[in-house]
Amino acid sequence: MSENVGEHVPFECPSCSPDLETVHEVLTTGGGNATVKCTDCGHVHKEPVEEETTVSVDVVVSQDGESFTGTAEFDPEETVYEGDEFVVETEAVIAQVRVTSIEVGPEDRTTRADAADIDTVWARDVGNVSVDVTINPKEDSEEGSRSIEVHVPGDYEFAVGETEEFGEEAFTVTGIHVRENAIDSYKFPKLGDEGDVVFAKDVKRVYGDDETSGAWSPW
Numbered sequence: 001m002s003e004n005v006g007e008h009v010p011f012e013c014p015s016c017s018p019d020l021e022t023v024h025e026v027l028t029t030g031g032g033n034a035t036v037k038c039t040d041c042g043h044v045h046k047e048p049v050e051e052e053t054t055v056s057v058d059v060v061v062s063q064d065g066e067s068f069t070g071t072a073e074f075d076p077e078e079t080v081y082e083g084d085e086f087v088v089e090t091e092a093v094i095a096q097v098r099v100t101s102i103e104v105g106p107e108d109r110t111t112r113a114d115a116a117d118i119d120t121v122w123a124r125d126v127g128n129v130s131v132d133v134t135i136n137p138k139e140d141s142e143e144g145s146r147s148i149e150v151h152v153p154g155d156y157e158f159a160v161g162e163t164e165e166f167g168e169e170a171f172t173v174t175g176i177h178v179r180e181n182a183i184d185s186y187k188f189p190k191l192g193d194e195g196d197v198v199f200a201k202d203v204k205r206v207y208g209d210d211e212t213s214g215a216w217s218p219w
Helices: 180-185
Strands: 008-013 017-030 033-038 044-048 055-063 066-074 079-081 085-089 094-105 108-110 112-114 120-125 128-136 146-153 157-159 163-166 169-178 197-199 203-210
Touching: 008 033, 055 094, 066 085, 079 094, 094 112, 128 169, 146 163, 157 169, 169 180
Parallel strands: 055 120, 128 203
Antiparallel strands: 008 017, 017 033, 033 044, 055 066, 079 112, 085 094, 094 108, 094 120, 128 146, 157 197, 163 169, 169 203
């Protein structure tokens, strides 16, 4: 555990409570020690503290066909797995990402590794995602199926049987294909039963029946 200046933490006080912990304010830290002040009696003393050790790992994040690089902090002994989710912070953005691959050496990728052994984590932004949708035409339409792309939060839910509206587009969900790295979270890779639900970040493609009002034109 590491302590920060100004924090209130429990320690035994050698002056008023040598056997029971009392609340102390952290005054300074450094050199593996913290100078603390007992809030009960005001006694100031030093206490050894464990310094938190982390490793910084480069993370390449893909987002709608583009990519950016950030870093994430891990415990050196923490195992990172393909499919893990965490937050990556850069000067430009803060992104919720999902691990898609782990690089431990030049052209050497794996699905799991200890953080200390990782060169680069490859990930996909799942905070806000784009979802491909194939819309089947109405029975009386001479148009063929069409594809659209919708942008939604990663935790947005698509449910079979539900009608979705995005701008001028409306469709009733008839089927959902799940991304390969999320299949384990669902009963089948292709879902089509009434009430089946998939988070947008786990969707490979949504299929639906056209519910759009009026004639649709690609122009």
